[in-house]
Amino acid sequence: QSVLTQPPSTSGTPGQRVTISCSGSASNIAIRAVNWYQQVPGTAPKLLIYGDHKRPSGVPDRFSASKSGTSASLAISGLQSHDEADYYCAVWDDIVSGWVFGGGTKLTVL
Amino acid sequence: HLVESGGDLVQPGGSLKLSCAASGFTFSDSAVHWVRQASGKGLEWIGRIRGKPDNYATAYGVSAKGRFSISRDDSKNTAFLQMNSLKTEDTAVYFCSSGQGAIRNHMEVWGQGTTVTVSS
Numbered sequence: 001q002s003v004l005t006q007p008p009s010t011s012g013t014p015g016q017r018v019t020i021s022c023s024g025s026a027s028n029i030a031i032r033a034v035n036w037y038q039q040v041p042g043t044a045p046k047l048l049i050y051g052d053h054k055r056p057s058g059v060p061d062r063f064s065a066s067k068s069g070t071s072a073s074l075a076i077s078g079l080q081s082h083d084e085a086d087y088y089c090a091v092w093d094d095i096v097s098g099w100v101f102g103g104g105t106k107l108t109v110l
Numbered sequence: 111h112l113v114e115s116g117g118d119l120v121q122p123g124g125s126l127k128l129s130c131a132a133s134g135f136t137f138s139d140s141a142v143h144w145v146r147q148a149s150g151k152g153l154e155w156i157g158r159i160r161g162k163p164d165n166y167a168t169a170y171g172v173s174a175k176g177r178f179s180i181s182r183d184d185s186k187n188t189a190f191l192q193m194n195s196l197k198t199e200d201t202a203v204y205f206c207s208s209g210q211g212a213i214r215n216h217m218e219v220w221g222q223g224t225t226v227t228v229s230s
Contacts, residue, residue: 045220046220056213088153090153090155098155098170098171101153103152104153
C-alpha cells in the first residue's frame with residue numbers, strides 16, 4: 001500500500017483535458033516538492049514535472065501540475081494518443097526519510 | 111545517459127551487484143537513485159547516493175535497509191547497488207536515475223533498466 005494515493009485509472013478522448021490526483025500527508029506533499037513521471041509500459045520513466053510545477057526542458061506545456069495542502073494534481077490538456085501511459089507522483093517523505101511513489105495511474109486515450 | 115548492467119538470475123539468499131554507468135554530464139555532482147519495478151507493478155524507490163557537493167550522503171527505502179547498499183566511483187562515472195540476502199520478492203527491473211544542474215539530486219534521467227530474477 002503506497003504512502004501516496006493515486007486513482008488506478010482514468011481516461012479521456014483526444015483533445016480533452018484530464019487530471020490525475022495524488023493524495024499524501026503532512027510528512028510529504030504538505031512540506032516537500034512533488035515530482036511527476038510518465039512511463040510507457042516497457043520503457044523507463046520520464047520526468048514530467050519537478051518542484052511541484054516546473055517542467056524540464058522538452059516537456060510540452062500541455063502538462064501542468066499544482067499542489068494544495070496534502071494533495072497534488074497533474075493536468076494534461078489537448079490529450080493525444082501518445083499520452084497513453086502510466087503516471088506516477090513522487091515526493092520525499094520526512095517520516096520514512098526517503099522518496100515515495102504513488103501507486104500509479106493508467107491513462108487510456110479513447 | 112545512464113546504462114545499467116549486472117542483472118541476472120540468482121538464488122534466494124544470494125547476492126548481486128548492479129552497475130550504473132553515466133556519460134554526458136558532471137557525474138560527481140549528481141545524486142544517483144535506484145528504483146525498481148516488479149512485473150506489472152508500480153515504481154519503488156530503493157535508495158540514493160548524493161554527489162560530492164553533498165558529501166555522498168546515502169538514504170534507503172524501507173525494503174532496502176539492512177540488505178542493500180549504494181556506492182559510487184566518480185573516477186569511472188559509475189554507481190553501484192550491492193544487494194545481499196536476496197528474496198524472491200526482489201525480482202524486478204532495476205533502474206538507476208540521476209539529475210543535472212539545478213535538479214542534480216532529482217530522478218531526471220533514467221537508464222533502460224536491468225532485470226534481476228531471484229528464484230531457485
